[in-house]
Amino acid sequence: MQKIKRLLLVGIVISILFLSLIITVAAEMTAEEIINKRDNNEYFDTAQMEAEMIIVSGSRKIIKTMVTLTDKKNSLVEFTNPQDRETKFLKREDDLWMFFPDAEEIIKISGHMLNQGMMGSDFSYQDVMEADKLTDLYDFEIIGEEEIDGRPCYILEGIAREGVKVSYYRRVSWVDKERFIGLKEELYAQSGRILKETKANVIEEIEGRWVPTNSVMENKLRKDTYTEFTITQIKFNLEIPEETFTLQNLR
């Protein structure tokens, strides 16, 4: 009996030491490691998504629905709600193309339009169609820790890398310590002014990844407006035909 007790005690001590070691290692994670883990969780080789965008301003709201296909560099969005049905956007690296369904014509959209709200929402074309990893665009550092909705988070600050085209010069991210997903993010202009704040409301585990299936983007420069983005269906790492991200596929 004494032997069993001793073994149990030794086991508990080893477990505590092991857990402490894990906690220590996690606590000592660098900002780059945290963001890499977040990137690995949130970024994917390919994805197909059906989503709904609810644009709210005061007491009014408008719903837009869409289907998107994304790979590492390119993105294709097709709107399915009645008013915008068959309107498509193709983003290839920094170039944006739009298909107008009435005229069935494809027009290259000027680069400055990438930072504008997509179809009147608080999400810019860049926000929705951005496929680059955050670590390729920003230099991050840990600036603190805080709980968001009862979940412990790292607070990381990302500053845009020199020579890289980004919509926001600085971003502050609250990354869930356990699931490595962004629960909240503040997006700033170079002047230091906060532009937008995004918050993940619902997070689901899909195909082994934590995915924010409902998030809200709030334009901090405007009063009483926000856009709710809900993913209704998502599939990862599916085979996307080669011709998907081409102009001929827009027609």
Added chain:
Amino acid sequence: MITKKYFNIIILSIIIFLLVSIPISAKVDIGGELAASLISIIDDQGNITVYPQQSLDLELFLPTLNNTQAKFEIYLFNNTMSGGFDYLIKKLYLKHKFDKLHLTLGRQPISWSFGSMLNPVDFTLGAMVMDEETGAKYQDAIEAYIPLNWNSSVLLVAAFPEASQYTKWGLRGRTMIEGYDLTLNYVREPEMDFMGTIIPASQRVGFTAKGDLGPIGIYGALGYYFKDNNDGDLAYLIGGDYSYFFEAGNKIYFQLEYLSMKEERLSSLLGSLAWLDNGMDSESNTNLLLTRTSYDINEFSAVSLFTISSLNDLSTIIMPNYSNQISNNLTFNCNFTFFSGKENTLFGPGLIGGIQEKPKIIIEAGFIYSF
């Protein structure tokens, strides 16, 4: 004549395909727009004409079967001339995507827009005017589209205009170099007969480019219109656009465009915006300056202002617009068009065909319901 006969057989085949495919397909959807507006026209003498305008744009959304897509879209509207309802078939075509060729047969929109407000090198001049589509782009045609790589293609069109017994040809190449979207096109117009007025056959070549220069979007077009005596005339267009973001998060969008072309071609390019019996020298180029400014008041409403000015006679059209998306499906629009200038200038007051007064102000207000 023979080609037109065969074309009618194609149209009949498309109708049969639609009739057969609709019942067997469970995913047929119907959508479109119902529009109702009130139009007021005020002439230079102060006479006001008010009439309602209603239209229904109805489109069938059919699923693609074995790379074959069928489209049908009809536009029903009240015709103010006849007093009754009229219709325009916008789309009635079959498109099949082969590996290296996309073939479209039937009534289809053919628009070669590239982002400008006016396009002097479109397949049909005046197919898009100030960002608004016109009925001119819907053609009975056969279109062969050959993709070369993700951004390059060659397109061949054989169209059968109602006003001609001959075929209209078009060829367009498109590619992208250093971030610039480039197109080169050729159009051969057949001899046309518009209610007894014969318009001789003509040819033109056009080149367009669109891209970015830092934060500014820039574009341009060059058109050469052949004449019988081996002489020809040039049209050229340059433009740019820019967005400015206010600290309060709002955005203002600017577009500026300059166009120079022979006045005789402007009537087809400007459509109902110009009445060109003003006795100007048709041999010289008319120079137009176009501007567009739009400002988003909030997520749902915006104001915009279009202007077209003739630099030759300083006459101007000013077009303010207000739009407000009231709900998911309902939008309110209010458009004003003011014509200003001296008598018998391009956009100034005068008589159309020596009889009817040109409008001074047009006001259109109405709702569009999308479904």
